[in-house]
Amino acid sequence: MTSDRRILHGTDTGGEPDVTALIHSNSPSGRGAGLLNPPVHRASTIIYDRVEDYVDRHRHFYDSVIYGLYGTETNRALANAIADLEQGFATVLTSSGTAAISLSLSAFAGAGDHVLVIDTAYRSTRRFCDEVLARFGVEVTYFSPDVGAGIAALIRPNTRMAFLETPGSATFEIPDVAAITAVTRAHGIVTALDNTWATPLLFRPHDHGVDVSIAAATKYLSGHSDVMLGAMTGATEDVYRRLKDAAARWGSSASPDDCYLVHRGLRTLDVRLERHHRTGLQLAKWFADRPEVRSVLHPALPADPGHALWKRDFRGASGLFGVRLDPMSDRDRAAFFNELDVFKMGSSWGGFESLMVPAWPEPKRSCAAVRDGALIRVHAGLEPVADLVADLERAFERLRGCRSDGSADPAGMSS
Numbered sequence: 001m002t003s004d005r006r007i008l009h010g011t012d013t014g015g016e017p018d019v020t021a022l023i024h025s026n027s028p029s030g031r032g033a034g035l036l037n038p039p040v041h042r043a044s045t046i047i048y049d050r051v052e053d054y055v056d057r058h059r060h061f062y063d064s065v066i067y068g069l070y071g072t073e074t075n076r077a078l079a080n081a082i083a084d085l086e087q088g089f090a091t092v093l094t095s096s097g098t099a100a101i102s103l104s105l106s107a108f109a110g111a112g113d114h115v116l117v118i119d120t121a122y123r124s125t126r127r128f129c130d131e132v133l134a135r136f137g138v139e140v141t142y143f144s145p146d147v148g149a150g151i152a153a154l155i156r157p158n159t160r161m162a163f164l165e166t167p168g169s170a171t172f173e174i175p176d177v178a179a180i181t182a183v184t185r186a187h188g189i190v191t192a193l194d195n196t197w198a199t200p201l202l203f204r205p206h207d208h209g210v211d212v213s214i215a216a217a218t219k220y221l222s223g224h225s226d227v228m229l230g231a232m233t234g235a236t237e238d239v240y241r242r243l244k245d246a247a248a249r250w251g252s253s254a255s256p257d258d259c260y261l262v263h264r265g266l267r268t269l270d271v272r273l274e275r276h277h278r279t280g281l282q283l284a285k286w287f288a289d290r291p292e293v294r295s296v297l298h299p300a301l302p303a304d305p306g307h308a309l310w311k312r313d314f315r316g317a318s319g320l321f322g323v324r325l326d327p328m329s330d331r332d333r334a335a336f337f338n339e340l341d342v343f344k345m346g347s348s349w350g351g352f353e354s355l356m357v358p359a360w361p362e363p364k365r366s367c368a369a370v371r372d373g374a375l376i377r378v379h380a381g382l383e384p385v386a387d388l389v390a391d392l393e394r395a396f397e398r399l400r401g402c403r404s405d406g407s408a409d410p411a412g413m414s415s
Helices: 019-023 028-032 051-055 073-086 097-108 123-133 148-154 177-186 237-249 256-266 269-288 307-313 330-337 385-404
Strands: 090-094 114-118 139-143 159-165 190-194 212-215 230-234 293-297 320-325 355-358 374-379
Touching: 019 073, 019 269, 028 073, 073 090, 073 230, 073 256, 090 097, 090 237, 097 123, 097 159, 097 190, 097 212, 097 230, 097 237, 114 123, 123 139, 139 148, 148 177, 159 177, 177 190, 230 237, 269 293, 269 320, 269 374, 269 385, 330 355, 330 385
Parallel strands: 114 139, 114 159, 159 190, 190 212
Antiparallel strands: 090 230, 212 230, 293 320, 320 374, 355 374
């Protein structure tokens, strides 16, 4: 790896992200032309003037532009910006967040190996483990998010990897990442963590002993709901090379146009996350005061079981959280969701828009019993809080009206 891997060369900020360096990140040709953003370099074939350079091209696979599949200068500019934000060795870009998760697992687990996966992992992560890794002869054990140092009891001689996510998908539990990685590192086990919720601005996995930091750049890193991209950042050169090789063998690539859009989104990541944090916390507190609400699943709330760990490890919160309501019939659900105005219904999140979707039946879990009630997932966007609250008040009004007219449908109740 050449010494010019990074473009930002950010200074040591005492553990704080170098937002100024991030805002001014660029590519060599962009800087040379006086452009604020990296130009989009689209290419499949890269040509050479000398046969010696062509024959020798794969020696530079990790740090040069040699073929479009492995990225152009546009891709490298974004990868370098993310790596500096992560304070990792280097970043590999993929076509989606799901691709980044799947490739990171593929890079370190093979037939006959054992992998530990947090029970609260994203649904697509779990499907990849159950439907792909299992078919390839990899055994998976799911562990409770509160396992901490107790993960030592689950390690086997063939355990190769532990996969984490913080907070957990849908239910937002906060694991003690440092306690887990202290054990896995002592056993030579690679740890990967899906950090999409917080981004490296709010939580930096490598600082807590994680080897592979993963982000669905589709979400907050982009911020505009118009791109698909994933990122895997290795803490060391060896980990990075394993990730890069896995992406190459599976033929995974990221579009230069998508890389340009995500790089543009990075410029405003800091100010957007500040707004998401503030609005999300205000909405979470508003929900907590509603009589229809059983609990609010938001680690930044002092009453949340994971609040102490969140306060210790995170610099802030994003706009995504959960709300558990009393059970809803099908008619209740329609009354609550179908006439939302400001809130939209959509599967992704991390963009400028506020979203709210039903999240029941409960996500599949192995280590915890299914809880009753209706779980909804809320993403606080960038709209004024007053407009969002007004939309929610109308939704609860419709829900009360539906329930008071005797239209309950016991057969359709959530459990």
